[in-house]
Amino acid sequence: MAAAAQDGGNLANVHHILLVLSGKGGVGKSTIATQIALALRLAGKKVGILDVDLCGPSIPRMLNAMNKEVHQCDGGWVPVYVDQEKTISLMSIGFLLEKPDDAVVWRGPKKNAMINQFVNDVAWGELDFLIVDTPPGTSDEHISTVNALQPYNPMGAVLVTTPQAVAVGDVRRELTFCKKVGLPVVGIVENMSGFVCPTCSECTNIFSKGGGEELARHSGVPFLGRCRHLLEKRSYCRSGLRAGSAGEMSFR
Numbered sequence: 481m482a483a484a485a486q487d488g489g490n491l492a493n494v495h496h497i498l499l500v501l502s503g504k505g506g507v508g509k510s511t512i513a514t515q516i517a518l519a520l521r522l523a524g525k526k527v528g529i530l531d532v533d534l535c536g537p538s539i540p541r542m543l544n545a546m547n548k549e550v551h552q553c554d555g556g557w558v559p560v561y562v563d564q565e566k567t568i569s570l571m572s573i574g575f576l577l578e579k580p581d582d583a584v585v586w587r588g589p590k591k592n593a594m595i596n597q598f599v600n601d602v603a604w605g606e607l608d609f610l611i612v613d614t615p616p617g618t619s620d621e622h623i624s625t626v627n628a629l630q631p632y633n634p635m636g637a638v639l640v641t642t643p644q645a646v647a648v649g650d651v652r653r654e655l656t657f658c659k660k661v662g663l664p665v666v667g668i669v670e671n672m673s674g675f676v677c678p679t680c681s682e683c684t685n686i687f688s689k690g691g692g693e694e695l696a697r698h699s700g701v702p703f704l705g706r707c708r709h710l711l712e713k714r715s716y717c718r719s720g721l722r723a724g725s726a727g728e729m730s731f732r
């Protein structure tokens with residue numbers, strides 16, 4: 481679904497907008513958002529990532545872009561290009577902080593103003609996909625983000641959960657949120673679905689398994705796949721087996 485730019489603004493040439501949401505913190509929303517962007521780039525698409533997680537911007541670190549700076553042009557902020565070919569661009573509050581560990585201690589209205597600026601004042605140029613990484617939960621920031629993006633007709637939201645009942649319960653609330661604000665749900669991804677031993681590659685379901693898939697079935701939304709919990713192979717591993725890198729995905 482194409483983004484319908486009614487005012488010819490900075491999202492005028494962004495063809496698809498996809499939000500990544502999770503009800504609970506730390507379930508791997510930014511990891512999945514990054515992996516989706518990288519997968520789309522591998523498929524030859526031009527991708528932007530908008531990190532509206534104002535209090536915990538982690539995407540610059542994940543894409544090794546922490547020391548980059550945002551500049552101004554006539555059209556607004558120029559996003560940071562992550563690769564030399566300029567196929568992935570990124571905007572995050574992380575680029576506006578003096579020090580990477582500075583905390584953003586803002587009340588709602590200031591956060592909302594920042595989100596509006598992020599949505600309207602970044603000169604993305606032409607993009608096939610804009611992936612929007614959000615903070616956990618269903619707070620003011622989510623309502624502001626959805627409201628600001630609504631004129632551009634976002635294609636919908638990918639919901640991320642871990643398999644445990646408590647995280648799945650939070651995603652259920654996220655589904656209700658999407659319904660209330662009229663945001664289509666593209667599907668559910670189950671992250672950390674089994675831990676892959678970095679030594680022998682054996683997969684153990686220490687976080688249980690299947691909660692996300694079951695929720696998708698019950699709610700009538702697509703189950704997009706699961707991503708195992710992977711660790712880098714450590715030096716203490718004596719086995720010659722290669723472990724995948726963190727965040728590697730196994731979509732079905």
Ligand SMILES: Nc1ncnc2c1ncn2[C@@H]1O[C@H](COP(=O)(O)OP(=O)(O)OP(=O)(O)O)[C@@H](O)[C@H]1O
Nearest residue numbers: 505506507508509510511536616708709710726727
């Ligand atoms: N499948 C995975 N395998 C290994 N590590 C993972 C996986 N998914 C996430 N992680 C790690 O878990 C941590 C939390 O992930 P991430 O920052 O993506 O979660 P989040 O839901 O965006 O967190 P927040 O609530 O802070 O926004 C990170 O250190 C990340 O590298």
Ligand code: SF4
Nearest residue numbers: 677678679680681682
């Ligand atoms: S190699 Fe060791 S840590 Fe890994 S699964 Fe086997 S017993 Fe467990």
